[in-house]
Amino acid sequence: xxxxxxxxxxxxxxAVPHPVADDTGxxxxxxxxxxxxxxxxxxxxxxxxxxxxxxxxRNAVPEQKAEALRNADWIWKAEQQLGVAVxxxxxHAVNSVTWLIVGMNYYYATLHxxxxxxxxxxxxxxxxxxxxxxxxxxxxxxxVALVGYYLYPLAPPRLMNGGHFIDTVMIHQTWGSMASxxxxxxxxxxAAMPSMHIxxxxxxxxxxxxxxxxxxxxxxxxxxxxxxxxxxxATANHFWLDAVGGMLCLTFGYGVARAWYGKxxxxxxxxxxxxxxxxxxxx
Numbered sequence: 001x002x003x004x005x006x007x008x009x010x011x012x013x014x015a016v017p018h019p020v021a022d023d024t025g026x027x028x029x030x031x032x033x034x035x036x037x038x039x040x041x042x043x044x045x046x047x048x049x050x051x052x053x054x055x056x057x058r059n060a061v062p063e064q065k066a067e068a069l070r071n072a073d074w075i076w077k078a079e080q081q082l083g084v085a086v087x088x089x090x091x092h093a094v095n096s097v098t099w100l101i102v103g104m105n106y107y108y109a110t111l112h113x114x115x116x117x118x119x120x121x122x123x124x125x126x127x128x129x130x131x132x133x134x135x136x137x138x139x140x141x142x143x144v145a146l147v148g149y150y151l152y153p154l155a156p157p158r159l160m161n162g163g164h165f166i167d168t169v170m171i172h173q174t175w176g177s178m179a180s181x182x183x184x185x186x187x188x189x190x191a192a193m194p195s196m197h198i199x200x201x202x203x204x205x206x207x208x209x210x211x212x213x214x215x216x217x218x219x220x221x222x223x224x225x226x227x228x229x230x231x232x233x234a235t236a237n238h239f240w241l242d243a244v245g246g247m248l249c250l251t252f253g254y255g256v257a258r259a260w261y262g263k264x265x266x267x268x269x270x271x272x273x274x275x276x277x278x279x280x281x282x283x
């Protein structure tokens with residue numbers, strides 16, 4: 001009573017609870033929490049709308065220039081007092097090697113999007129059962145970052161008054177950065193804390209490390225956020241403490257996914273459960 005039989009792909013029959021509770025609120029919530037195969041059209045639409053909304057809100061946060069510059073001065077002085085103010089030395093050292101800093105400028109402008117989208121496609125194709133949970137981590141991380149932009153406006157080192165940092169995009173006339181040149185009017189210049197370059201790259205790195213099976217690919221996964229940290233500091237777009245903020249946002253994102261699905265994304269089944277036709281058991 002209250003049980004049904006289903007035929008599995010292997011041809012065996014097994015008893016499963018009858019979905020009577022599915023009509024209740026608890027059943028509906030359980031269905032929402034069950035990983036399912038993602039739909040391509042929906043994912044493309046969701047990612048496009050979500051990024052548009054993120055950019056709109058991020059740029060709608062008032063550019064509190066005076067407060068952002070004060071916060072930048074405070075962070076820089078605090079780092080100097082603690083003996084960990086390495087950003088200026090890295091910025092000047094890397095800028096002295098033209099081919100290296102130009103490469104980092106393009107890295108900063110492009111890989112942030114290219115690698116993140118690449119990992120999403122890889123998850124969609126190879127790990128459909130883990131896709132939604134891992135995507136939730138990314139979305140929650142990005143969403144909570146908006147709170148940081150609003151509550152703690154922060155100027156990047158390259159915009160500090162008297163900080164003697166080099167804006168490497170302006171100096172070397174490279175293209176693509178929304179934070180320098182003619183494109184700077186399209187982006188909030190004082191939303192440096194937390195760094196989503198670190199939040200997204202660390203998401204990519206941990207996802208690759210957890211799910212890839214080839215050892216050297218897993219190593220590359222860990223190297224990617226490490227190199228990204230060097231790039232954001234060398235190009236004077238962030239203090240290293242902004243990276244800490246990005247890591248905290250990512251931790252929040254994983255916490256949201258863990259609370260919703262009951263497991264971390266990598267612990268979910270690789271293949272999502274398929275919808276099955278339930279046939280009542282004959283008495």
